[in-house]
Amino acid sequence: MRHLETFRLIAAVARAGSIRKAAEDANLTASALNRRVARFEEEFGSPIFERLPRGVRLNTVGELVLQHYLAQKSDLARLKSQIADLSGERRGHVTIACSQALLPYFLPEQVARYRHDHPGVTFSINVRDREQAEQELARFACDLALVFEPVHLVDFDVLHSVPQPVCAVLAPDHKLAEHNVLRLRDCLDHAHVAPSMRYGVRALMDLAAKQSNRALAPVVETDSFELIRHYVLHEHLVGFQIAIGLRPERGIAIRQIAEVDLPHGHLLLGQMKGRALPVAAYRFAQQVAAALDALPRAA
Amino acid sequence: MRHLETFRLIAAVARAGSIRKAAEDANLTASALNRRVARFEEEFGSPIFERLPRGVRLNTVGELVLQHYLAQKSDLARLKSQIADLSGERRGHVTIACSQALLPYFLPEQVARYRHDHPGVTFSINVRDREQAEQELARFACDLALVFEPVHLVDFDVLHSVPQPVCAVLAPDHKLAEHNVLRLRDCLDHAHVAPSMRYGVRALMDLAAKQSNRALAPVVETDSFELIRHYVLHEHLVGFQIAIGLRPERGIAIRQIAEVDLPHGHLLLGQMKGRALPVAAYRFAQQVAAALDALPRAA
């Protein structure tokens, strides 16, 4: 739609950091683009860029204007989606930012199920840590976020929440695998591999360890829960992951950790606050919420 | 802002019901306006008007487009308000749709208090019955609604809710004024004046009466609670109004009605769902919410 063209260019200028560079990308003269920006600022009643010697940068007002543009663009997308929907075609695209735990089982199943009913809908699934996921929501870069223990929750509209216990992952012949429920201190006494600080699992564990005057001392620290899951097979270590990312498979043992030692966290499904989602994203969110509710709860 | 010009014209056409009429109002040629509409429809990918022999009318898609425009315009207003706010000037305009009960005491006090702190903010206060108030919210025709017992609550985002009992209003020398708490049946046994069907007070009373196999039989039925308040002084009748619209004044008696006979209703402060309010409206809503909480509760 053409009425957002000026905003689009402004966003391009903000990204490029310079009118000339942005003009090149947009197949425009720097002069023309400069005028558009200037005219916008005049009409709007306030400058939106700081003029620096080596280019321009959005000022506070500009940041707000940009946010307004993103919201408008998003609502236009929702509008089009809604119109396509009422004319019978169920198509669209859903962009999801999610924690790693959703990758192996939950999301593939959910997406496949939704696409089985609505083959016209396509998906983008991006792995993001909880901080990034929230930022992407706020930037309208994704429609939905499905994250374990988000941090800030500003601009984060919680659509659904389910408790998720942290589980221990071990080789079946690991000594601790003899017990059904593990104590946290036992896990810490053994060599363990832990996710890095920015993940919710780690945050929960650090907090719980601190309360019993202990601390994690991981032999291997990693960004990848997939690595954790595989590494425990090579060396006799204890790994950790939330329940939704784990399924009983031969060759790997999954054990609960006593709730008194390590309280469960929350897996949250959320969207940008105040935003109306496109039809496809909205429907998918409903399906996911129902599926989360149907999840077997840890005893 | 010029980027919404086409939408503005579309809205004008929809209102006028004809391109030619709208063109006249907008100081444009019918031809020019026709082209704008046609071009929009082409870019947008779908017609938004039905062409009738005597003019045009928005189709379903058009209704959605118009709603999108109203939302955009509202968000632009919020943006400007927010920017004005961060540059220190606290100005703006707040439009409120409210029930009659708020007129004599509550709203005048609240508005005066807010304007005392922020003289730059102006107000529009419109009396609307509960149905109209909700419609105005949905049409972005007002920022806030303060209504007793709203009906549908679609697109109505409840910001605050307080219980409100219905009270009886009588002349001090009315026989019933001897009791502190009245029974509903006693009120109905006496001649009474009642608000018309579309008001929440009446709806509550009809429901309560029905449950004891009674019915209201008003001697006078009116749209105006002010008339009710004054009429009971001329003839010995019982009138009704919610507590917030009444204050003990000489020459008039206010009596509670037993809660078991007539359950209290709710006074709701609300806004359009999913909308971000301008700063002034938002702040005023906060003040009102606090004031509602500080209200003396009926025993």
Added chain:
DNA sequence: CTAGAGCGGTGAATTTTTTGCCTCACTTAA
């Protein structure tokens, strides 16, 4: 049954807006 009024649509001319090109003034890094 007909003439006229009112409607949306269209091609060509015209006006308004936007863009391209060139240059200037300025700042920074070499």
Added chain:
DNA sequence: TTAAGTGAGGCAAAAAATTCACCGCTCTAG
């Protein structure tokens, strides 16, 4: 100092929007 980068502004060309003068259609008053 020089060279390369930046945003701004004057002026003509290009593009877009508007006007003007029509057309065909439908409904209605006479």
